[in-house]
Amino acid sequence: MILGPGDVKGDVSRGADVVIIGSGAGGGPIARELAGEGYSVVVLEEGGYFTREDFNLDPADSYMKMYRDACQTITLGVPFILLPLGKTVGGTTTVNSGTALRMLRPVLKKWHMTHGLTDIAEEELNLIYGHLEEFLFVKRADPEVAGKVAATFLAGAEKLGLSCGWLPRNAKECEGFGSCAFGCPSGSKQSVDVSFIPDAVKSGADIYTRCRAEAIRVKGGRAVGVSGYFVDPVTGRPDGRRIEVEAAVTVLAAGAIYSPYFLLKQGLANSSGQVGKNLQIHPATQSVALFDEPLGPPKGIPQCCYVDEFKGEGIMLEGGTVPPEIHSLALPFAGRRNASLMTSYPNMGIFGGMVSESDSWGRVVDLHRPGYRPGMLYTLRGRDVGKAKVGTVLMAEIWFAAGAKKVFTPFAGHYELAGPRDLRRMERSRVRATDIFGMSAYHPLGTCRMGGDPEWSVVKHTCESWDLEDFYICDGSVIPSSPGVNPQLTIMAMAMRCAGFIDDRLSASS
Amino acid sequence: MKAVSRQQLQELLAAYVGEPEGLPPIDPDGQADFIAEYFAAGAPELKAVFFLCNLSLRILSFLLEGRSFSRLDPEARQELLNRIIASRNPLIRGIGVLPGLPLLMSYYRRPDVAVPLGFDAAALKKESDLRVVSRDRDLPPKQEDAS
Ligand SMILES: Cc1cc2nc3c(=O)[nH]c(=O)nc-3n(C[C@H](O)[C@H](O)[C@H](O)COP(=O)(O)OP(=O)(O)OC[C@H]3O[C@@H](n4cnc5c(N)ncnc54)[C@H](O)[C@@H]3O)c2cc1C
Numbered sequence: 209m210i211l212g213p214g215d216v217k218g219d220v221s222r223g224a225d226v227v228i229i230g231s232g233a234g235g236g237p238i239a240r241e242l243a244g245e246g247y248s249v250v251v252l253e254e255g256g257y258f259t260r261e262d263f264n265l266d267p268a269d270s271y272m273k274m275y276r277d278a279c280q281t282i283t284l285g286v287p288f289i290l291l292p293l294g295k296t297v298g299g300t301t302t303v304n305s306g307t308a309l310r311m312l313r314p315v316l317k318k319w320h321m322t323h324g325l326t327d328i329a330e331e332e333l334n335l336i337y338g339h340l341e342e343f344l345f346v347k348r349a350d351p352e353v354a355g356k357v358a359a360t361f362l363a364g365a366e367k368l369g370l371s372c373g374w375l376p377r378n379a380k381e382c383e384g385f386g387s388c389a390f391g392c393p394s395g396s397k398q399s400v401d402v403s404f405i406p407d408a409v410k411s412g413a414d415i416y417t418r419c420r421a422e423a424i425r426v427k428g429g430r431a432v433g434v435s436g437y438f439v440d441p442v443t444g445r446p447d448g449r450r451i452e453v454e455a456a457v458t459v460l461a462a463g464a465i466y467s468p469y470f471l472l473k474q475g476l477a478n479s480s481g482q483v484g485k486n487l488q489i490h491p492a493t494q495s496v497a498l499f500d501e502p503l504g505p506p507k508g509i510p511q512c513c514y515v516d517e518f519k520g521e522g523i524m525l526e527g528g529t530v531p532p533e534i535h536s537l538a539l540p541f542a543g544r545r546n547a548s549l550m551t552s553y554p555n556m557g558i559f560g561g562m563v564s565e566s567d568s569w570g571r572v573v574d575l576h577r578p579g580y581r582p583g584m585l586y587t588l589r590g591r592d593v594g595k596a597k598v599g600t601v602l603m604a605e606i607w608f609a610a611g612a613k614k615v616f617t618p619f620a621g622h623y624e625l626a627g628p629r630d631l632r633r634m635e636r637s638r639v640r641a642t643d644i645f646g647m648s649a650y651h652p653l654g655t656c657r658m659g660g661d662p663e664w665s666v667v668k669h670t671c672e673s674w675d676l677e678d679f680y681i682c683d684g685s686v687i688p689s690s691p692g693v694n695p696q697l698t699i700m701a702m703a704m705r706c707a708g709f710i711d712d713r714l715s716a717s718s
Numbered sequence: 719m720k721a722v723s724r725q726q727l728q729e730l731l732a733a734y735v736g737e738p739e740g741l742p743p744i745d746p747d748g749q750a751d752f753i754a755e756y757f758a759a760g761a762p763e764l765k766a767v768f769f770l771c772n773l774s775l776r777i778l779s780f781l782l783e784g785r786s787f788s789r790l791d792p793e794a795r796q797e798l799l800n801r802i803i804a805s806r807n808p809l810i811r812g813i814g815v816l817p818g819l820p821l822l823m824s825y826y827r828r829p830d831v832a833v834p835l836g837f838d839a840a841a842l843k844k845e846s847d848l849r850v851v852s853r854d855r856d857l858p859p860k861q862e863d864a865s
Contacts, residue, residue: 533823
């Protein structure tokens with residue numbers, strides 16, 4: 209059952225075979241697999257439960273309901289980077305763009321060689337990816353519904369002879385309502401809330417929503433469950449009711465920001481000192497293009513095509529149209545200048561470029577902020593600033609090849625590019641991290657990394673903690689380095705593996 | 719919206735949003751309600767930062783223009799903001815950029831603004847409600863087709 213605050217009377221104290229904290233890309237698949245095997249599964253999810261009826265294509269409304277801190281989560285460092293995190297049943301997948309890519313092949317080699325993860329075999333991983341792709345109806349975006357912005361950008365990339373194409377997506381019969389990041393209103397996107405969670409519930413799992421896990425209960429070096437409390441849907445503050453779940457296995461799947469924060473607060477599973485470190489985020493810039501003719505945003509699939517010509521160098525371009533209220537924020541102008549461009553919104557396209565392989569590492573720390581909020585420290589290093597610039601220049605070049613009149617970038621001194629001359633000037637210029645007007649990132653990873661050495665990693669390849677028995681961590685935080693692409697499929701793959709090991713563990717003990 | 723006074727909010731909204739041709743004017747009261755809700759739902763620091771940015775903007779107005787922000791004419795306020803946003807000093811730029819977040823959102827999310835720009839969320843919602851997407855491997859016909 210999915211239990212909302214109204215379904216729970218007073219405190220809850222109960223037992224289960226497995227208790228999972230978080231219902232996103234990591235927690236959801238584990239809940240489904242283990243409930244499907246007949247284990248009793250309890251999931252604690254801090255966010256609320258929303259369905260397609262609630263998804264009303266209203267960005268701000270969805271920020272306030274389904275994103276942590278109303279989507280105002282920002283890294284501290286240079287530049288400030290917006291790092292949105294989902295907080296709802298399905299986790300961030302409920303509000304993500306639905307790109308479903310396997311990690312780049314060389315990355316697994318790197319994991320073998322530098323992280324001691326030789327137990328993760330390529331064949332095994334490919335089998336899991338294959339299974340997930342079938343389960344989530346992954347297929348390439350349909351050009352018929354992709355929308356004109358994407359088609360125009362791809363045409364520009366093709367004109368320049370760049371490697372590009374339509375992205376694989378976990379969406380079934382998508383008709384391009386342009387609203388993936390605010391909850392899919394047609395139920396097409398196969399996010400965890402509509403795929404893994406319903407199956408888990410059918411198999412008997414109980415999902416407690418608006419329920420924040422507070423601490424792992426530990427007895428004799430083993431995790432024996434979780435304690436937490438229910439939170440008020442509006443204020444997010446404790447509403448006075450508590451929950452205690454005693455379980456044979458405890459799984460932390462609160463995401464790459466909140467899992468380490470949870471552990472740091474409790475001072476747990478950190479003999480390596482690596483908890484919270486090694487934060488990777490795939491920092492991204494955007495480019496906005498103005499055309500003479502209408503492109504009709506945001507109807508279409510917001511993120512449906514890519515240019516991966518420079519993926520080897522750690523630069524991936526992936527598209528994204530957005531409704532006017534978000535679009536206006538991408539323009540580095542105020543007043544009349546912003547207004548005159550916004551009246552041309554129908555003639556504008558927007559695209560994103562991410563640094564998919566970076567040298568910058570951040571950190572999650574407990575800064576004792578008010579409420580339940582970690583600090584995220586992250587500064588973009590020199591080489592990555594260069595990559596962000598190269599990606600932005602490349603996007604501008606593609607837009608111009610596609611016929612754009614003007615392109616707007618987030619680099620101070622180069623906000624407005626009127627043509628190839630401005631482009632060359634930007635290309636030749638030296639930019640600094642401090643020059644970037646606005647950056648965002650969507651893929652936090654690595655803060656409880658897995659590895660073969662307990663001195664350098666937080667969990668084993670099975671996702672079990674090196675320090676605490678019967679305690680597993682499985683979400684973006686265990687991914688030891690960037691998969692080179694959007695990470696949800698890889699996180700889910702690790703969750704499927706992890707569920708297998710937990711099953712082994714539970715069946716051995718019974 | 720306690721972070722700034724009503725008059726200051728009105729000045730800021732006008733300076734950030736401008737007067738987009740063919741679109742309705744700003745609605746300080748209605749937009750203030752949204753901004754208050756948005757701040758209440760977010761991290762408490764953001765509201766404080768908004769307050770600080772407003773204050774700093776007013777100090778910068780004295781330093782750069784020799785007059786208070788309120789006494790600049792609307793055009794000059796916008797120009798000042800654009801100068802600040804174009805600064806290569808990230809702290810100064812931040813003073814101009816951050817307040818834009820709730821202010822611009824509060825305007826462009828209004829249906830009477832978004833619909834003329836081609837984004838009719840209510841119509842799209844109605845259209846999406848007609849779709850039936852099941853997780854079955856064999857698709858049922860679309861509801862409209864079936865009728
Ligand atoms: C706008 C956006 C677009 C994206 N697009 C894509 C894309 O197209 N493709 C892709 O591969 N990736 C995409 N991503 C990233 C992807 O969605 C995430 O990498 C993935 O969901 C992370 O999975 P996770 O399990 O680590 O965390 P999450 O999915 O975030 O799940 C963690 C859950 O834990 C809950 N939680 C946290 N703390 C507690 C606690 N103490 N108690 C109870 N519950 C708690 C949270 O509320 C949350 O629901 C996107 C992200 C964003 C923000």
